[in-house]
Amino acid sequence: MLCFVLLLVGALSQLYHFSRSCLCSNMWKYKACECDKYRKGVIDGSACSSLCEKDTLYLGKCFTAKPNSQVYSGSWGDLEGVIKCQMEEAPHYDLGGDMEPRKEAATFSKPTKGTSVEKFREMIFNHLKAKVGDQANLADLATQVLSIADANKDGHISLPEARSTWALLQLNEFLLALVLQDREHTPKLLGFCGDLYVLDKVPHSPLYGISLPWIIEVWIPTGLRRSMDQWFTPSWPHKAKISIGLLELVEDIFHGTFGSFLMCDVSVTNFGYNDRHDLKVMDARYIVPEAIFQEDIRQQRCDVDEDCLYGADCLTSCDLTKHRCTPEVTRPNLAKACEALKDYILRGAPSDVSEELEKQLYACIALKGSAEQMEIEHSLILNNLKTLLWKKISHTKDS
Known part of the structure; x- marks a missing residue:
């Protein structure tokens, strides 16, 4: 066999x-x-x-x-x-x-x-x-x-x-x-x-795990794939610094200097990091300006919400009275980033922060609606996560 x-x-x-x-x-x-x-x-x-x-x-x-x-x-x-x-x-x-x-x-x-x-x-x-x-x-x-x-x-x-x-x-x-x-x-x-x-060049990619050809990937069971991914990760303090980088990216593109952007594919293959464990975007094709996204999604005909999906992660709802997609995404960038980080940062987390970290991550993942609609809650959760991680690594050489 x-x-x-x-x-x-x-x-x-x-x-x-x-x-x-x-x-x-x-x-x-x-x-x-x-x-x-x-x-x-x-x-x-x-x-x-x-x-x-x-x-x-x-x-x-x-x-x-x-x-x-x-x-x-x-x-x-x-x-x-x-x-x-x-x-x-x-x-x-x-x-x-x-x-x-x-x-x-x-x-x-x-x-x-x-x-x-x-x-x-x-x-x-x-x-x-x-x-x-x-x-x-x-x-x-x-x-x-x-x-x-x-x-x-x-x-x-x-x-x-x-x-x-x-x-x-x-x-x-x-x-x-x-x-x-x-x-x-x-x-x-x-x-x-x-x-x-x-x-x-970004020296380390994807964000975590091992990169395999898709034709091999389809034959690997999901559970085994997740286990394999966890074998190929940096130490936890380094993972914390990389995670902070992703949170900072979310911060930078939400009401940034030149408008807001939507992260429409927050998969680990689209990110990497350098030797200092600074997060780097590997593929930014699906980080799109919110203004142009909203303009075009309004023109999309739909019968169900799933017709209003762009990329893997930018979903709006279908207005059944007009059969047109609504412009507001159902989940903010932060919720999608936290979901991508959950298994990555919780595995191997120090015992004195793991419980609070898990609580904050699940609160983050549960965020619904656009970030603008929940700006205070969005900012609070983002700052709490960054503070929790920085507090744990700030005294180490990894920071």
């Missing part, structure tokens, strides 16, 4: 790696296409010369799970990073897909020839306003975008640089990196070429 299981796992692994290699093989066509656009002056960016001329931007292991969105480990000179790119045009999003309007960006048709820097700034400002709402300091965010657009830092923004920046602006992950650039929770943007971009 054991031999059969080993043979099955081996066969599934071969099939998985074959399917993965087929997905990844398109990258060379994509690279050739991007470099052709670069040489023709359609796109430009700080990584283009390294990718297309010097061959110093190296594509390593492929982590792709979808044919139209590819992720690679990579190196750029002495820097280790992660390289992300979109492989093909996608139509305007709906709630069943990625909330990423890619069609306009993929053609690199905007801005048009003759557009002034001031007109480009206005385009950026209006796009950001549509994404995150009418925030008081959007002009500051637009200025940050213009600074990034000047990829070669010559004090001028060329049309290819502007088109590449506009393409990147369509991506939630790039937008979140801008919004949280002064915080430690998102990897730093190292460079870009067209809508290919390079981020800092």
Whole structure:
């Protein structure tokens, strides 16, 4: 029986790696296409010369799970990073897909020839306003975008640089990196070429557990999978620090500097941490601006509440009188974060905090409605959890 299981796992692994290699093989066509656009002056960016001329931007292991969105480990000179790119045009999003309007960006048709820097700034400002709402300091965010657009830092923004920046602006992950650039929770943007971009490498992922190919994962019983996950975790003080990082992320994107964001997939595979045990977002495609989420969910036709689900975790209710989804999510970010942390942080917790920690986590998981509707309770639970964890590790070197 054991031999059969080993043979099955081996066969599934071969099939998985074959399917993965087929997905990844398109990258060379994509690279050739991007470099052709670069040489023709359609796109430009700080990584283009390294990718297309010097061959110093190296594509390593492929982590792709979808044919139209590819992720690679990579190196750029002495820097280790992660390289992300979109492989093909996608139509305007709906709630069943990625909330990423890619069609306009993929053609690199905007801005048009003759557009002034001031007109480009206005385009950026209006796009950001549509994404995150009418925030008081959007002009500051637009200025940050213009600074990034000047990829070669010559004090001028060329049309290819502007088109590449506009393409990147369509991506939630790039937008979140801008919004949280002064915080430690998102990897730093190292460079870009067209809508290919390079981020800092996050050394440890997923948040906890062991990462297995999906084709093997489906054969492992849920109970055994949970046990396996718990074998591959840091020490409890380190887990506490990582958990505080996730709570701080929730804090940063709720009524943050540039509006509120919704965490629509709070699975452990979307997060990692560095050697100092600082939490890092690995995949931010499902951290979406609340303003654009609410605008689009209202247009979604529904017959039951389940029709109003985006990602794994952003669920609203169905208004049966109109057969349209309501805009308010049923659970706040904090409740979803606490649910993701529950088994992780309770296992191995010191006896003098485990009971109170469990009580606080279950109170957190029970939160319903939007965070805005329960702002005081939301803030109280978040602060209590952070204080409890910090109190236990603040006197140790792990803090």
